[in-house]
Amino acid sequence: xxxxxxxxxxxxxxxxxxxxxxxxxxxxxxxxxxxxxxxxxxxxxxxxxxxxxxxxxxxxxxxxxxxxxxxxxxxxxxxxxxxxxxxxxxxxxxxxxxxxxxxxxxxxxxxxxxxxxxxxxxxxxxxxxxxxxxxxxxxxxxxxxxxxxxxxxxxxxxxxxxxxxxxxxxxxxxxxxxxxxxxxxxxxxxxxxxxxxxxxxxxxxxxxxxxxxxxxxxxxxxxxxxxxxxxxxxxxxxxxxxxxxxxxxxxxxxxxxxxxxxxxxxxxxxxxxxxxxxxxxxxxxxxxxxxxxxxxxxxxxxxxxxxxxxxxxxxxxxxxxxxxxxxxxxxxxxxxxxxxxxxxxxxxxxxxxxxxxxxxxxxxxxxxxxxxxxxxxxxxxxxxxxxxxxxxxxxxxxxxxxxx
Amino acid sequence: xxxxxxxxxxxxxxxxxxxxxxxxxxxxxxxxxxxxxxxxxxxxxxxxxxxxxxxxxxxxxxxxxxxxxxxxxxxxxxxxxxxxxxxxxxxxxxxxxxxxxxxxxxxxxxxxxxxxxxxxxxxxxxxxxxxxxxxxxxxxxxxxxxxxxxxxxxxxxxxxxxxxxxxxxxxxxxxxxxxxxxxxxxxxxxxxxxxxxxxxxxxxxxxxxxxxxxxxxxxxxxxxxxxxxxxxxxxxxxxxxxxxxxx
Numbered sequence: 326x327x328x329x330x331x332x333x334x335x336x337x338x339x340x341x342x343x344x345x346x347x348x349x350x351x352x353x354x355x356x357x358x359x360x361x362x363x364x365x366x367x368x369x370x371x372x373x374x375x376x377x378x379x380x381x382x383x384x385x386x387x388x389x390x391x392x393x394x395x396x397x398x399x400x401x402x403x404x405x406x407x408x409x410x411x412x413x414x415x416x417x418x419x420x421x422x423x424x425x426x427x428x429x430x431x432x433x434x435x436x437x438x439x440x441x442x443x444x445x446x447x448x449x450x451x452x453x454x455x456x457x458x459x460x461x462x463x464x465x466x467x468x469x470x471x472x473x474x475x476x477x478x479x480x481x482x483x484x485x486x487x488x489x490x491x492x493x494x495x496x497x498x499x500x501x502x503x504x505x506x507x508x509x510x511x512x513x514x515x516x517x518x519x520x521x522x523x524x525x526x527x528x529x530x531x532x533x534x535x536x537x538x539x540x541x542x543x544x545x546x547x548x549x550x551x552x553x554x555x556x557x558x559x560x561x562x563x564x565x566x567x568x569x570x571x572x573x574x575x576x577x578x579x580x581x582x583x584x585x586x587x588x589x590x591x592x593x594x595x596x597x598x599x600x601x602x603x604x605x606x607x608x609x610x611x612x613x614x615x616x617x618x619x620x621x622x623x624x625x626x627x628x629x630x631x632x633x634x635x636x637x638x639x640x641x642x643x644x645x646x647x648x649x650x651x652x653x654x655x656x657x658x659x660x661x662x663x664x665x666x667x668x669x670x671x672x673x674x675x676x677x678x679x680x681x682x683x684x685x686x687x688x689x690x691x692x693x694x695x696x697x698x699x700x701x702x703x704x705x706x707x708x709x710x711x712x713x714x715x716x717x718x719x720x721x722x723x724x725x726x727x728x729x
Numbered sequence: 730x731x732x733x734x735x736x737x738x739x740x741x742x743x744x745x746x747x748x749x750x751x752x753x754x755x756x757x758x759x760x761x762x763x764x765x766x767x768x769x770x771x772x773x774x775x776x777x778x779x780x781x782x783x784x785x786x787x788x789x790x791x792x793x794x795x796x797x798x799x800x801x802x803x804x805x806x807x808x809x810x811x812x813x814x815x816x817x818x819x820x821x822x823x824x825x826x827x828x829x830x831x832x833x834x835x836x837x838x839x840x841x842x843x844x845x846x847x848x849x850x851x852x853x854x855x856x857x858x859x860x861x862x863x864x865x866x867x868x869x870x871x872x873x874x875x876x877x878x879x880x881x882x883x884x885x886x887x888x889x890x891x892x893x894x895x896x897x898x899x900x901x902x903x904x905x906x907x908x909x910x911x912x913x914x915x916x917x918x919x920x921x922x923x924x925x926x927x928x929x930x931x932x933x934x935x936x937x938x939x940x941x942x943x944x945x946x947x948x949x950x951x952x953x954x955x956x957x958x959x960x961x962x963x964x965x966x967x968x969x970x971x972x973x974x975x976x
Contacts, residue, residue, distance in 0.1 A: 681831075682801040683810075684834075688802065697821070698820060
């Protein structure tokens with residue numbers, strides 16, 4: 326019985342010391358249980374059903390060797406092994422500190438997975454880029470290889486001070502059967518810039534649920550791209566609040582899924598201040614009997630006049646058994662806004678295929694080219710060369726898995 | 730040498746080619762003229778291997794090889810090139826990347842060494858210059874936002890770089906002004922030689938002022954109804970296609 330029984334095995338007092346927040350968070354999660362399709366926000370993704378075969382525990386064993394999962398780079402890096410910070414592998418810059426448990430996520434009745442993370446998170450990092458400084462590029466790498474069915478629950482907090490900037494490249498890889506429940510809190514002060522690139526390439530037997538909670542003050546900019554290609558079930562849920570005027574978010578994502586993979590991208594962009602712009606391009610490439618989900622809500626508050634919102638969601642189905650569920654939602658209370666959204670679903674265009682093949686390009690290569698072209702627009706925010714090459718390599722490997 | 734014998738083909742149960750017999754020796758350029766709906770484009774698609782056409786009879790040999798038995802990419806590697814009447818847009822695919830991928834695929838299939846990015850760009854730039862194309866042609870996405878004339882010139886650029894042994898030009902003159910027409914014709918003429926042959930499919934005679942064919946064939950109702958020298962094109966221009974279909 327995987328339900329929430331594993332919570333009974335957690336000695337909260339021992340894990341958290343004086344922090345009463347955790348016990349409360351555990352109660353909030355216990356009261357809700359794993360999300361099911363009965364939860365509106367989880368209508369297309371039944372987490373409870375997919376965890377039914379798991380016997381989750383919290384990790385206790387020694388760290389495995391995850392060397393092969395770490396990109397070779399001279400860039401400063403923070404490395405997590407089985408959900409725990411690994412100091413010997415990491416090369417920490419001065420603005421990164423290890424998790425302070427008092428900074429953990431708070432229980433949230435609307436976000437059960439955040440409550441669960443708040444209850445059991447035992448590691449994470451805090452990034453503090455001071456105002457006016459460019460902190461360069463930082464890798465945040467997560468490598469997992471567990472013999473037991475661990476639930477890993479890191480919590481990270483990223484703060485960029487006024488006028489500061491950072492490029493964060495997340496690489497998440499793994500082997501084995503586990504659940505990753507990640508929460509990332511991001512606070513961008515006035516005029517701060519965060520470029521956040523994320524590759525989720527978990528073990529094919531794993532479950533990854535990541536919640537990003539992002540707040541932008543006046544003139545801040547969040548340039549994000551996430552690529553999901555791993556995990557048997559993944560959900561990337563981003564809540565972005567534009568709380569100061571002239572803030573700008575680019576929240577792009579792509580997923581490459583095959584076999585029986587299930588990938589869910591859920592976003593809520595809340596315009597709470599005037600003159601903000603949000604742009605989202607989300608692409609799903611689905612092979613086999615994979616299932617993709619995109620839920621994208623744009624909320625425009627009454628005071629958020631001159632909002633410029635754009636959302637485009639496109640799916641490329643490579644097989645008749647693949648499925649995409651898409652649910653765009655606009656909720657607009659201001660009267661002087663520009664908001665558009667669109668969704669397309671299609672297959673590879675036979676005209677384009679013939680054009681490429683008539684030039685001598687073999688069928689498999691032609692298909693790979695067209696799929697890469699389909700993803701191109703989503704990759705637009707990725708201006709960092711190192712990040713781009715990591716994504717290109719992940720996309721290349723996907724073709725080679727024989728999904729085509 | 731291209732040898733087409735008794736070729737019949739249909740699309741959606743509609744017979745379009747009704748027994749084409751045509752031989753194009755190495756080094757020769759032949760023009761195929763004919764009214765709309767005669768089967769001109771179908772012929773070029775069947776030769777290049779587009780899906781959706783069912784060959785119901787006949788044979789096509791190119792340098793002794795059965796073209797109809799091989800995939801479109803294998804035909805390209807064998808030297809067949811189709812200049813599309815309506816070149817296809819490929820959003821998200823850079824023109825340079827596309828042409829280099831094609832060129833190297835063909836070179837690989839022919840057992841020739843692949844071109845690296847530097848060597849390719851050098852060749853491509855000189856071809857672009859010869860075709861009087863704008864410099865940014867290579868940087869843009871394939872045919873996206875191209876004018877009609879630019880699309881046709883992009884076809885000729887690909888042809889110039891792929892150096893086919895048999896070019897099929899499907900109404901490459903349509904939508905071109907006279908300057909662009911000359912540029913396209915120069916591109917074809919530059920390839921002419923003992924190991925290059927071409928089928929120039931056109932509705933109008935004017936392209937043939939610039940690409941002077943060795944032979945002209947008239948295609949009507951899925952058959953070649955007349956063949957002759959370049960003077961046949963002039964005669965058709967003067968008298969039209971009326972009456973030919975019954976021939």
